[in-house]
Amino acid sequence: MKAAVMRAPKAPLSIEDVTISKPGPREVLVRLKAIGVCHSDVHFWDGAFPAELPVILGHESAGVVEQVGSMVSAVKPGDHVISILSPFCGTCEYCLTGHMSVCHTVNRELFQRDLTEAPRLSIGKEKVGQFLNLSSFAEQILVHENALCVVDKDMPMDRACLIGCGVITGVGSVFHSAQVEPGSTVAVLGCGGVGLAAINGAAIAGASRVIAVDLSDEKLQLAKRFGATDLVNPGKVNAIEAVKELTKGGVHYSFECVGLKQTAEQAYHMLRPRGVATIIGMIPPGVNIEIPGIELLVTEKRLQGAVMGSNRFRVDFPRLVELYKQGRLHLDDLISDRIGLDGITAAMQNLKDNKGTVARQVVVLD
Template identity: 40%
Template sequence: MQIKGAVVHEKGQEFKIENVELAEPKANEVLVKVVAAGVCHTDAVARDQIIPVQLPAVLGHEGSGIVEKVGSSVTTVEPGDHVVLSFSSCGHCENCLTGHPASCIYLTEFNFGGKMQDGTHRISQGDQEVSTFFGQSSFGTYAVSNERNVVKVDKEVDLRLLGPLGCGIQTGAGTVINKLQPEFGSSIAVFGCGAVGLSAVMAAKIRGCSKIIAVDVHENRLELAKELGATHVINGSKVDTVEEIRKITDGGTHYAVETTGVSPVVVQSVQSLRSLGTVAVVGATGEVTLNVQQDLLNEGRSIVAVVEGDAIPQLFIPQLIEYYKNGQFPFDKLVKFYDLEEINEAFADSGKGITIKPILTM
């Protein structure tokens, strides 16, 4: 079938809304009419080939929509269901079988390799095969996705809102709730108040952290962090962040979440911990220089890397929706809607910090 998709043809090129052909879903796949898709930093780094994805490609990996058709072996959803599309995993490796699909041994291949799990393409343009992203490519009017990507969601909630739960918001909230699991009354610092960081702030409030410290350089984001549950905010461009955190917490936080990927900020997140503290690094980060003896060993500190909030999407995304319905997780305050044709504006606004979480509507 012919659909509209946002195609990237060359490194760093703007998205172009073009006609592409979408093949029928295979036995274990689902055809989804896309209603909306979140804009995520991961799409930008794929567009710019910081993470290499074979071009041309239709990106997008935070889709939400309505099931239109299912393959013969699909059992978890049916036509008419409202769904969120999340990351792709195999379901049979050791990590998937022990409840850690975000650490699937095929994660890179299935999400960044440009092909579906059987090694073939579903999108084409004339004689040219077009890469799929995260096994879904939701920057289009329709998407074919493996059943394992698909999460059935509550029809009572505005479907346009829900796509970002598939990646960015799941990452921030899941890092706190699933991985760090801070104890009631413990302290946590969140570095970076974008969608991932603010989701971590809301999750820390749900977990009952007594001190939730949000760090950013944009005052408007820090104000929103306070509204969402931060007990303290720090503008890292104006003060010594590590010193301020140690004052607030009488020696350092029990936990931290680092979302920026900026190497000096990663070091700050480590140095802001108290003895035996743990920082979860979730932002795409390059080389970082640490003094292992002083920054880690002397204090018994830990650094953990977390992908997709260590979540099982089929369990965690409905849980987040329940928190939202109960007023505990107001992630709608992060969102601004754009038409698909405004995709380049949405990415520009996100990059400038004007919009925290753009969502494209189809």
């Protein structure tokens, strides 16, 4: 198969012929049709996070099942599926208490091949790293069955793939992690793909005021289409003061979708008493967030994280597909460009440069 291979940080990805193995007992081979280019891929491409090299990046994908292993029961050949980077085992404490999104962080070895087995991906005798157990910048993926969800075949693949990361991360954080209440106020810091999804989710949840915060006026205007009621550009005003003035004291919920110390702390300071700040962005390792300890006691404000929108993806994905069909989840507006595999390097550079017109760039395959 053809795949975009990363051999060094910040270097252009090379389109190479990669050998993909046959499915093991609980593995599924998927022919990909669409792949979203996510800012999380950029963090590994530019060296901010470590990656096993050579590696195939990519993790936001949708396609058609081609082959299944002997013990697979969740999918069958011909099914249309969306992948996710947070598979679940179904038997651990986290799965059994309804927190499936955390399972992969403590049981990650369950979803990989043993070191004594042949690798899933290789070029000649060289093993190729499988990024987040997916490696979606390729024509095919070979994954554990619990990393896939079957969806309706009439769902367009270029929209379906977005659900697998950016959309479930943003919308799921609103629905599950923070549990936004109807009539409440919300601030979303960062209007990239995840932030726009969080804004959309807050609107669907019935928030009375959804404040979009971003340095790009272009992205702020785009946020209106997803349900933002107010726009704040921190480059022109003090964002914390502006949000507090708009809400007469602060928001009930804030969502940090950038991945910076500064914006994480701003998200906390935008809260009213008993407000909840949810950190969604990938803050680099070694970076600490500082907040006044006494406020936690006196105001009962809360600061929390959310991984992949605290999802239950086999329940959530079909529901999100239905919301899209109803015209309430604005996936069409998320797509800023459609490209081929050879356009991925430029797409990641666009995200790194923070181009205001870029929400989600999607690789479309035949």
